[in-house]
Amino acid sequence: MDQDKEKLKFLLQHWAEHNESHKDNFVKWVRKAKMMGLDSTAENLAKAVDATNESIKYLQKALKEFE
Numbered sequence: 001m002d003q004d005k006e007k008l009k010f011l012l013q014h015w016a017e018h019n020e021s022h023k024d025n026f027v028k029w030v031r032k033a034k035m036m037g038l039d040s041t042a043e044n045l046a047k048a049v050d051a052t053n054e055s056i057k058y059l060q061k062a063l064k065e066f067e
Helices: 001-036 039-064
Strands: none
Touching: 001 039
C-alpha cells in the first residue's frame, strides 16, 4: 500500500508538470491561430487552456494532501 501511495504522489506531480507544458503549448497556438484568422479555433484552444489550468489546480491540491 505504501508503494502505491508513493507512486500516486509521484504521478500527481508528474501530471501537473506535464499538463503545464501542454498548457504553454496551447497558449502559443492560440496566438498563432489568431494570426491565421482562425478565431473559433483560437477561442476553443483558449478554453482548453482554462480547462488545463483547472486540471493543474486540482492535481496540485491533491498533491498537497500528501504534505
